[in-house]
Amino acid sequence: MATVNRQLVLQSRPKGMLALGDLQLQETPVPELRDGQALGRVKYLSIDPTMRVWMAMDSYLPAVAIGEVMRSLGFAEIVESRHPDYKKGDRVSGLTGLQEYVVIDANAKQSLIQKVPKIPFVSDTVFLGTLGINGLTAYFGMEIAQPKKGETLVVSAAAGATGSIVGQIGKIHGCRVVGIAGTDEKCNWITRDLGFDAAINYKHTDWTEKLAAAVPSGIDIDFENVGGEIMQSVLGLMNLHGRVALCGLISGYTKEDPGLASFAAVLMKRLRVEGFIVLDYAPRFTEAGTQLAQWKMLGKIKDRETIVEGLEKAPDAINMLFTGGNTGKLIVKV
Amino acid sequence: MATVNRQLVLQSRPKGMLALGDLQLQETPVPELRDGQALGRVKYLSIDPTMRVWMAMDSYLPAVAIGEVMRSLGFAEIVESRHPDYKKGDRVSGLTGLQEYVVIDANAKQSLIQKVPKIPFVSDTVFLGTLGINGLTAYFGMEIAQPKKGETLVVSAAAGATGSIVGQIGKIHGCRVVGIAGTDEKCNWITRDLGFDAAINYKHTDWTEKLAAAVPSGIDIDFENVGGEIMQSVLGLMNLHGRVALCGLISGYTKEDPGLASFAAVLMKRLRVEGFIVLDYAPRFTEAGTQLAQWKMLGKIKDRETIVEGLEKAPDAINMLFTGGNTGKLIVKV
Secondary structure, X not given: OOOEEEEEEEOOOOOOOOOOOOEEEEEEEOOOOOOOOEEEEEEXXXXXXXXXXXXXXXXXXXXXXXXXXXXXXXXXXXEEEOOOOXXXXXXXXXXXXXXXXXXEOHHHOOXXXXXXXXXXXXXXXXHOOOOOHHHHHHHHHHHHHOOOOOOEEEEEOOOEHHHHHHHHHHHHOOOEEEEEEOOHHHHHHHHXXXXXXXXXXXXXXXXXXXXXXXXXXXXXXXXXOOOHHHHHHHHHOEEEEEEEEEOOOHHHOOOOOOOEOOOHHHHHOOOEEEXXXXXXXXXXXXXXXXXXHHHHHOOOOOOOEEEEEOHHHHHHHXXXXXXXXXXXEEEEEO | OOOEEEEEEEOOOOOOOXXXXXXXXXXXXXXXXXXXXXXXXXXXXXXXXXXXXXXXXXXXXXXXXXXXXXXXXXXXXXXXXXXXXXXXXXXXXXXXXOEOEEEEOOOOXXXXXXXXXXXXXXXXXXXXXXXXXXXXXXHHHHHHHOOOOOOEEEEEOOOEHHHHHHHHHHHHOXXXXXXXXXXXXXXXXXXXXXXXXXXEEOOOOOHHHHHHHHOOOOXXXXXXXXXXXXXXXHHHOEEEEEEEEEOOOHHHOOOOOOOEOOOHHHHHOXXXXXXXXXXXXXXXXXXXXXXXXXXXXXXXXXXXXXXXXXXXXXXXXXXXXXXXXXXXXXXXXX
């Protein structure tokens, strides 16, 4: 048995991008299990934009405390158990934290720890992406967006783990789907492989004109992951009574309260803007997971992963989210 | 018969507050009526914040063209008619424009011109305020807000024509109602006469602390008329899953795209923000008007007016809206 647990603890709250030392590697003894506890070996970590928010401030969850293991979702295998619900070899996903070993106990529910099955021909990491936080986020966000056949849906961070699924759900509902992403390669992926009708690279100087040309009937739904100038441009093209499913504001997570210029469009265009956090939907995760699994098996949802090797690379991986370094789900293999 | 029609035409688009000459007084001949036309003598003009938007830019209505009579709601009496639906002495309200005489013709419906009854003991101006644009705006905005008994409603510009009715509808629904206004006198009026539970004068330096103290259970509904810093402070006190009925952004109408700082609260608190414009509800004006008239007769909605005398004073009156000079409905008596 391993006796050392390597962990990344929050040492200082980042300003802007993560700096060296904001997350500090530490080694602690793997604790002796008590009755009612199980020990999981973390295999994969889910790297998500919301982690940057958790590092900075109280939000929909309290900020991670200084000195605490950094909060994250992850996938683990049970290696030892004195808990009646878990046996060696069981596979779980949930809030493992950025560490090699996680103790599961009475707090399992609060940590969203749940057992997951082995699915043939499907990577374990699917429980962090398409059948995990990103698929669920896309599913419930699209419920808020209420897509109707023939409507135009625009999604930002469209080649990200959530955005790529959002667009594919939009196609299932019969929408015209336009994605906004940051490289031509990403744009090619979402149009050629995922079936988006169009993709706009926002790094091109004429991208707003291209976006306008890609939505000849205007925009009915904005699935917003980014905020800031990208959101502004989308709002400018929205139809009266359009809907904004407000999922993320990643462009602002590394800035001090960037706010939203052109907020007045919400009034003038009578938009409905609804913020949501997937954790609120926990009681319906089984319903959504079942639907997502079906879509995945039918090939209606395809996914891609960017895998970074080594726990110590997790801080770099988090920064990749803000520089657009990943395509699809970003995973750290521990 | 009068032969001269005095009108205020848009001469230049204001920057900030209205300046001398943005609206120019002109005299034109009262036109000879053709068959299918009626002539109304404008008695009262409704002065509303949205007029400042109409002067500046295309919004939910096209901007008023330079050289055109300034758009406004008003109340008029028919003095001559060659239209089968109108006879001398009929009383109408609708988009009369800032002028002494209005020609009513086939465009009457588009101008929202409708005949209104004489109600005993009630001033004619009620059709511009409580039974006009403001009552209707409050009614449909509160439908969006979905108030429930025991919830806390905050309304900004609370001593204005719309805000004062919003708060009273909130009380009818059993909400705790807190108003934000700009003078102690206004605060006294809405609490003592209108039954608001509390009122906060935002000109006091400690107003945000007072607002926090006035909403011990947080804020469930923000009926937003103002935007900017006032809206920011309200958002900071909102409960999870709160609703914002976005009715106006008056603090920004005299500025270039002020945007909204702390927009991220919409995401973190999972708020639903819905912009609305009362004109969208025109097919339901009769329903709402009937309900408002009933509330008014039962004394459940009280109102107050600020009356400015003389068409030529209309530009000053518009500016009063932005300096907080009026309490209740602002009217120009022509």
